[in-house]
Amino acid sequence: MLFTPYTFGHITTRNRIVMPPMTRSRAAAGDVATDLMAEYYSQRATAGLIISEGTQISRQGQGYAWTPGIYSPGQVTGWRKVTDAVHAAGGTIFAQLWHVGRVSHTTLQPGNTAPVSSSALVAEGVKVFVDATGHGPQGGVGEMIQHSAPRALNIDEIPGIVADYAQAARNALAAGFDGVELHGANGYLINQFIDSQANTRDDEYGGSLANRLRFLKEVAQAVTEVVGKDRIGVRLAPLTTLQGAVDDTPEATYLAAAHALGQIGVGYIHIAEADWEDAPVMPAAFKEALRAIYPGTLVYSGNYSKARAEEALTKGWADLIGFGRPFIANPDLPYRLQHDLPLNAGDRSKYFGGGAAGYTDYPRFTPQGQSETKAAA
Template sequence: MSKLFEHTQLKHLALQNRVVMAPMTRARTSQPGNIPNPMMATYYQQRASAGLIISEATQISDDAQGYSFTPGVYTDEQVAGWKPVTRAVKAQGAAMFCQLWHVGRVSHPTFHNGELPIAPSALAPVDTKVWIADEQGKGNMVDCAEPRAMTQADIDRVIQDFAYSAKRAIEAGFDGVEIHGGNGYLIDQFLRTNSNQRSDNYGGSRENRLRFLLEVVEAVCTEIGADKVGVRLAPFITFKDMNCPDIVPTILEASKQLQARDIAYLHLSEADWDDAPVIPESFRIELRERFTNTIIVAGSYTQARAEAVLDKGYADLVAFGRPFVANPDLVSRLKNHQPLSNLDGATLFGGDHHGYTDYAACEIS
């Protein structure tokens, strides 16, 4: 049998296979309050044949939001909304982590009562847009605004917001949390020289640029335990104006520091567009040498590519994104070599059950 379908362990968790449902923003919360709802419970339950589900990116505070209708996990109402989701997923045998994010400069004053978003430095990302919808759910992509540079008080508060939301996520029934440190959002903005031009202890040297990530991780580990914490990083992704010449060695150093803190996993977000750069095998070897706990990879993986990266020992779990949108029974389809359905890209963000919970499972002949 393929390694992809083997039972395995993630720290304290027994996983029914090595298939992960990747975090994907779908923007279907109930309003007001960005509250998870029964439709979301159905959506995740349909896909709970995965070994692990990582939730869509979930904001840690009011000022962490950058897109309409994305969920939070810091209010009582949001926690109550997540509980049926996690129960539904666990009933099907999957584990579930909540991906915690703060978008930083990838935002707009619309989400901040007219105030500017916060970021390491007052630098707007070039050619970067966010999705903003009206009360009827009709949305448009809008340019990000120039943020204001975070003060020390802002930094301290956001670190505590991560820890508090992690605690609330466990209360909501999640098995753990994934700290989103990639794809151009706040933590990633601290890691990169082009978005972080601070002159204090959080900018300049590699050690300083890593400080915010590590302080967030330590606060969250203190709150819920390192065995319930994963981190997502994106060394080769440069969209959202994130082309930093020092990011690969920075992330290799981060992996060493994260291993020292014995977190549950490191989730590598790989570029997934057609002409994306190929990740050098030398990087995968060096990453594995520095980080020996569970590694998850994600980025347009086919079954063949997934099995190859598992066989070489460069990863322990493989995450699938878009294929899981259109194929709620993705694990069965892969195992039985059945064709995959295509997703309807027009229904990815916002809307109702159409393009969300109405994708059909494949009939096994």
């Protein structure tokens, strides 16, 4: 099943393999996507669906150096180069819309102000990537430092952030993206509203589960009205506790979130599973409950092998599978998986920042299997 087409709404994928969002920190001045990024994504266009790296919806939404935005005309123009290149290679690409919330630093914020969150809580040990020299992704030096203490959003500020998401979705369509994904996982802003231990508000956006889901629902509804139901997905991380976001009753919370998103009619939910070595496996009972409660397309990303992906598809837990880090070093990953070919190893020292090295210079496997060549743009 992994190598068969799949259709949801107006989108038909060439296979069921997803390249999920992966921050690579190579945007140019002004947080603009570059020609090099267009080459990188087009090399990987044989994925059934590419979801772009996290793309901040505003300057306030940025949490790491050299990440791209989608809130200025120049950024829209930069992303148009990427989408044109992916489409020319026969691919489909969604933009992941991103607001990091508290996972930021004052040096990345407009006017060096404090980051914002659902609540004024610091996630100790959660670090962000900043430019230590100011020379940009190719000549600069990145440094990981503790995120700055956030302030709680005033209730009258929240509609403005919902509007930023909607405008970012309009910009994504103008940039040629086939759809958008809301980043509601990994401890970022939407997740900071959902999870009980990251949200201590006592207004209509905090306290009860219904209140903690309100921000997610408002953003999803606003973006759906811009792009249409089949062109929006939402990424959630139900059973992981990344970036200090912890929920007291995660299964109940995220089944309720899935039900709400199903009522809105979003095209897919993208479940982020733990993807590190020896990561715990998400219980089958939870996957079955999620399938029963949510009527749309389900995408799972995590530490998947070809065999594990086929199992998830065959058992009906998932419709599409994201492979993550293997796509960094294997631009032809679908071909390698289909033919059981060995995978290149990624150079972790070049994951963030820099130029073509460790980004667009990973080789494809030749049909003869005797040697490898640089991936074509």
